[in-house]
Amino acid sequence: MEVKNLTFAYDKKSRDKNKELEKKILDGISFTIKRGKITTFLGANGCGKSTLFYLMTKDLIPDKGGIFLDGKNIYTMKQKDFAKRVAIVQQNNQAAADITVGKLVSYGRTPHLSLFGAPGKEDKDIIDWAMEVTNVAKYRDRELMSLSGGQRQRVWIAMALAQKTDILFLDEPTTYLDIRYQIEILEMVKKLNQEYGITIIMVLHDMNHAIYYSDELIGLKDGKILVRGNPGDIITSECIERIYGIRLEVAEWKDRRIVMTVR
Amino acid sequence: MKKKRIKSALAFIFTALALLIVFFWSVNTGSLKVSGTQLFRGLFIKYDEMVAAVYNLRFPRIIISMLVGAALAVSGVLFQAVLKNPLTDPGIIGISGGAGFTAVLVTAFFPGLFYFIPLAAFAGGIAAFLLVYSLSWKGGLSPLRIILVGVAVSTMFAGLSNLFNSMNGENLSGVAAIVNGNITMKTWEDVNIVLYYIPGCLVISLAFAGRCNLLALDDKTARSIGVNVSRVRILISLAAVLLASISTAAAGIISFVGLIVPHIARIFVGGDHKLLLPYSMILGALIFLLADTVGRTIAQPYEVSAAVIMAVVGGPFFILLLRRSSRYGS
Numbered sequence: 239m240e241v242k243n244l245t246f247a248y249d250k251k252s253r254d255k256n257k258e259l260e261k262k263i264l265d266g267i268s269f270t271i272k273r274g275k276i277t278t279f280l281g282a283n284g285c286g287k288s289t290l291f292y293l294m295t296k297d298l299i300p301d302k303g304g305i306f307l308d309g310k311n312i313y314t315m316k317q318k319d320f321a322k323r324v325a326i327v328q329q330n331n332q333a334a335a336d337i338t339v340g341k342l343v344s345y346g347r348t349p350h351l352s353l354f355g356a357p358g359k360e361d362k363d364i365i366d367w368a369m370e371v372t373n374v375a376k377y378r379d380r381e382l383m384s385l386s387g388g389q390r391q392r393v394w395i396a397m398a399l400a401q402k403t404d405i406l407f408l409d410e411p412t413t414y415l416d417i418r419y420q421i422e423i424l425e426m427v428k429k430l431n432q433e434y435g436i437t438i439i440m441v442l443h444d445m446n447h448a449i450y451y452s453d454e455l456i457g458l459k460d461g462k463i464l465v466r467g468n469p470g471d472i473i474t475s476e477c478i479e480r481i482y483g484i485r486l487e488v489a490e491w492k493d494r495r496i497v498m499t500v501r
Numbered sequence: 502m503k504k505k506r507i508k509s510a511l512a513f514i515f516t517a518l519a520l521l522i523v524f525f526w527s528v529n530t531g532s533l534k535v536s537g538t539q540l541f542r543g544l545f546i547k548y549d550e551m552v553a554a555v556y557n558l559r560f561p562r563i564i565i566s567m568l569v570g571a572a573l574a575v576s577g578v579l580f581q582a583v584l585k586n587p588l589t590d591p592g593i594i595g596i597s598g599g600a601g602f603t604a605v606l607v608t609a610f611f612p613g614l615f616y617f618i619p620l621a622a623f624a625g626g627i628a629a630f631l632l633v634y635s636l637s638w639k640g641g642l643s644p645l646r647i648i649l650v651g652v653a654v655s656t657m658f659a660g661l662s663n664l665f666n667s668m669n670g671e672n673l674s675g676v677a678a679i680v681n682g683n684i685t686m687k688t689w690e691d692v693n694i695v696l697y698y699i700p701g702c703l704v705i706s707l708a709f710a711g712r713c714n715l716l717a718l719d720d721k722t723a724r725s726i727g728v729n730v731s732r733v734r735i736l737i738s739l740a741a742v743l744l745a746s747i748s749t750a751a752a753g754i755i756s757f758v759g760l761i762v763p764h765i766a767r768i769f770v771g772g773d774h775k776l777l778l779p780y781s782m783i784l785g786a787l788i789f790l791l792a793d794t795v796g797r798t799i800a801q802p803y804e805v806s807a808a809v810i811m812a813v814v815g816g817p818f819f820i821l822l823l824r825r826s827s828r829y830g831s
Contacts, residue, residue, distance in 0.1 A: 321727030349727030
């Protein structure tokens with residue numbers, strides 16, 4: 239996935255009247271997502287990482303620039319064709335009150351079916367696989383609402399996996415979860431990447447999780463890329479200070495860097 | 502799972518049976534009475550004067566009641582899915598009012614265009630829908646806002662329809678029938694018009710069942726699995742407006758059928774639209790035919806229109822729903 243010169247501003251009306259009022263959320267960003275790796279966006283609130291995420295998932299349309307998937311502009315792709323290539327686990331999810339886990343996961347096959355098509359054997363196998371990998375097969379007949387937050391999040395990931403794409407986006411997948419489920423989800427994501435070669439792109443708030451589970455970090459500030467690279471190389475006290483505006487110690491532990499999130 | 506399936510199957514069977522019973526009751530309500538066997542023989546085997554009279558006088562009304570009930574119920578389900586708002590119904594959000602108004606205009610000024618009344622109603626329904634949709638849009642559709650705007654639009658159109666009704670000295674029976682939701686004088690000609698549109702529309706709406714289910718997801722999530730959310734919304738809305746408009750053209754402005762039926766239906770068959778839509782059709786037909794038949798019997802020799810019965814029963818039901826679910830108010 240290649241991002242080229244991406245520019246986006248909210249509040250477009252005021253831009254016409256007064257050029258100075260224009261607030262660019264993203265300002266000419268370019269980078270390439272490495273295939274088969276885990277890439278994580280980091281940044282302070284309002285830095286543009288969510289906007290970048292929504293642009294990459296086709297939920298927003300840029301003012302300038304484009305995003306290319308194997309050379310094809312994603313904004314000219316049909317929603318359905320995009321969904322065959324890219325799966326997204328959104329941060330907020332809602333579903334019908336009485337829907338079962340199995341039914342919900344089967345929705346992931348939607349882009350591969352015609353409007354009235356029923357899922358075939360291959361679709362069913364993929365649904366089963368998605369539920370096995372995320373360890374929710376045992377809840378198949380349970381209602382989604384009867385599960386805990388961590389279990390539900392695994393179901394949403396299963397739905398995305400049922401799309402059988404080689405790219406998976408996750409928007410703050412650990413929000414609202416306690417630490418045990420946070421780690422569980424992140425380990426699962428790591429497994430998906432290592433065992434099935436799925437390219438992962440995430441937004442995470444926890445720096446240490448980002449460092450530990452990512453191959454590549456992209457640190458944003460004021461709509462621009464501030465740092466980009468291997469977590470082991472780029473994470474320093476200075477780097478954290480530039481991204482978040484607060485100085486924190488970075489320690490070494492078992493050949494990894496740990497950001498001390500207290501001072 | 503199994504238990505649920507049995508429950509749904511039982512709901513289908515009992516509702517269909519109840520519909521059959523109310524059908525026969527309705528056939529036999531009034532001065533003429535025919536037994537089941539007599540009816541069967543008269544319809545299919547040998548001419549029978551009594552059966553013929555019943556056939557010409559009561560059947561049109563019964564068939565229209567059932568089709569309109571089914572159409573309004575399905576329209577309600579579709580609107581609730583599209584707007585993600587369990588409190589919507591084509592009457593409450595003004596669609597029936599808009600459709601009724603244009604139907605009144607055509608009836609009053611171009612009575613020759615009898616066969617085009619449903620299309621005129623559709624145009625009015627669309628206009629009302631666009632009006633309500635655009636007026637209640639503020640970066641999203643809040644459930645409460647759409648109801649408030651709907652009530653305003655609905656009242657305005659009802660007022661306009663009443664205005665034309667009064668200005669004509671309430672002499673045009675066609676206009677008065679639409680305004681008052683009166684289906685007393687229906688003939689087979691009226692049935693034909695309804696038959697052109699409603700059954701086809703109901704079948705089309707069944708085809709949307711899968712998409713209605715997907716709309717229950719967050720919009721972003723639905724998009725991420727490849728659903729063109731805006732387009733699906735527009736298509737389903739069109740079907741819902743069409744069903745409500747044709748119903749209004751045929752039976753006048755009727756509220757609450759599209760609200761009550763889906764709620765009861767969800768209790769029996771759950772939220773899956775693949776069951777909810779067909780079940781709402783049967784239940785809608787049952788409830789509206791029941792309302793019409795009760796209206797015919799409770800104040801003999803006078804008749805109370807089904808629209809009045811629905812308003813009397815539906816109002817408290819709506820309040821009950823509002824009270825039960827505090828989250829609707831947010």
